[in-house]
Each structure stands twice: as structure tokens, then as C-alpha cells.
Amino acid sequence: MKIRIAPSILTADFAHLGEQVVLLEKGGADYLHLDIMDGHFVPNLTFGPPVVASLRQVTGLPFDVHLMVEKPEQFIESFAAAGGDSITVHAEVCPHLHRVVQEIKSLGLRAGVALNPATPLEAVEYVLDQVDLVLLMTVNPGWGGQKFIEGVCRKIRLLRNRIIREKLSVSLQVDGGINFQTIGTAVAAGADFLVIGSALFQEGNLEEAVSRFRQRAEEALATSWWGRSQPCST
Ligand code: DX5
Numbered sequence: 178m179k180i181r182i183a184p185s186i187l188t189a190d191f192a193h194l195g196e197q198v199v200l201l202e203k204g205g206a207d208y209l210h211l212d213i214m215d216g217h218f219v220p221n222l223t224f225g226p227p228v229v230a231s232l233r234q235v236t237g238l239p240f241d242v243h244l245m246v247e248k249p250e251q252f253i254e255s256f257a258a259a260g261g262d263s264i265t266v267h268a269e270v271c272p273h274l275h276r277v278v279q280e281i282k283s284l285g286l287r288a289g290v291a292l293n294p295a296t297p298l299e300a301v302e303y304v305l306d307q308v309d310l311v312l313l314m315t316v317n318p319g320w321g322g323q324k325f326i327e328g329v330c331r332k333i334r335l336l337r338n339r340i341i342r343e344k345l346s347v348s349l350q351v352d353g354g355i356n357f358q359t360i361g362t363a364v365a366a367g368a369d370f371l372v373i374g375s376a377l378f379q380e381g382n383l384e385e386a387v388s389r390f391r392q393r394a395e396e397a398l399a400t401s402w403w404g405r406s407q408p409c410s411t
């Protein structure tokens with residue numbers, strides 16, 4: 178099983194965004210997590226495809242695009258064209274979730290589905306064999322710097338159990354409030370793909386911080402109940 182670290186640039190210094198992304202890449206990040214907010218599904222606004230396309234010029238890191246927007250199907254093509262490698266949509270805003278997942282995959286991208294803390298796992302039940310990634314939000318989306326919601330750990334454990342039992346090739350991503358303490362809790366419960374925002378950018382040395390987070394996660398994996406299960410192939 179491989180741990181994946183995806184820094185979220187939401188709390189980066191946007192005046193020096195390109196340089197900071199280069200440091201994250203040098204530190205060994207696996208993906209760059211890009212939080213797209215529309216002011217409707219979540220009460221905040223961030224950035225759109227032009228910023229993603231600019232970042233595409235400065236890094237080879239795969240882009241993990243997290244769409245916190247209503248009608249995400251309207252934005253899939255433009256984020257794919259801007260350089261997205263993986264696109265995650267929220268189940269809460271997708272009445273035609275199966276179709277949206279197929280649209281993402283038809284562009285050759287990895288498809289992810291995100292669930293808010295209060296959304297039950299049942300929301301992904303019938304697309305679980307179709308997706309590459311399930312994102313279990315550990316905060317209510319909208320801002321960086323919020324507190325990790327412990328109650329989601331039960332959902333993480335349930336999903337990890339299911340992935341193991343059915344030998345699914347699905348990454349289990351967590352996002353929100355991951356810091357040096359909670360990263361161990363999330364991995365112990367079953368997460369293998371960690372989004373880290375403010376806790377990373379609070380550190381003085383971004384390169385070093387990425388590898389310290391990875392080390393902490395790998396330690397937790399080594400002693401976890403599920404760490405010896407088969408790695409997923411994606
Ligand atoms: C929350 C975003 C997260 C957030 C993570 O709405 O989806 O990606 O930026 O930031 P931290 O790690 O500060 O919670």
C-alpha cells in the first residue's frame with residue numbers, strides 16, 4: 178500500500194504560488210490538490226481554469242482537482258484542458274453521478290467522488306466499481322484551517338473494509354484538518370491519500386514538511402489494521 182500526499186494550495190501565498198508549488202514537488206508530493214469553490218455549493222470563491230493552466234507550466238505534478246461547485250459537469254472539460262489529471266465531484270450536487278463519472282473517465286482522467294461529513298457512504302454505493310477515488314471530507318468544505326471531524330473516522334473504516342473485502346481499486350482520500358496529529362488518526366482508520374493544506378503551509382520549510390508528513394503517515398500505516406492489504410492498482 179502506498180501513501181499519497183496531496184498538498185492543497187488553498188492557504189498558499191498566492192503572490193508566490195509558482196515557487197511554492199516547485200518546493201512541494203521537490204519535497205516529494207504525489208499530487209497537487211486544487212480546491213475549486215463557486216460561492217454556491219460552498220460559501221467561498223477560489224480560482225478557475227486559467228490559474229490551473231498557469232501552474233501546469235511550472236510543475237510536472239499530477240493535478241487533483243476538487244470541484245466544490247454546483248453543476249460540476251459544466252466544468253469538467255475546461256479543467257481537463259487546463260491540465261487536470263484527476264477530477265473529483267461532490268455526490269451532493271450530482272443527481273446523475275454515474276453519468277458525470279463516465280464523462281470524467283471518457284476524457285482519460287481519474288474520476289473521484291467526494292462526500293461531505295454528514296453524507297452517508299450509500300451515496301457512492303452504486304458507482305464504487307466505477308471510480309478511482311472516494312474523498313471523505315473531514316471538515317465541511319469551504320475553508321482551509323478548520324478542525325478535523327473525528328466522527329468521520331467510522332466512515333473511513335467502513336469504506337476501507339469494503340475496499341479490502343471487494344478488492345476494489347479505489348483510493349481513499351481524506352481532506353480537511355489534517356495535521357501532524359490527525360494524519361495518524363486518518364491513516365489508522367483507513368485513509369491512503371492525504372490532502373494537507375494549512376498545516377503544511379504553516380511550516381517554514383515546505384520541502385521538509387512534505388517528507389515529515391509522509392513519514393508520519395507511513396509510520397501509522399505500518400501499525401494499522403489494514404496496512405498489509407493489497408495496494409490498489411491506480
Ligand atoms: C476544504 C478544502 C480543503 C482544504 C484543506 O474546503 O477542500 O482541501 O483546503 O485545508 P486544511 O488542511 O487547512 O484543512
Ligand code: ZN
Binds near residue numbers: 211212243352
Ligand atoms: Zn479539497
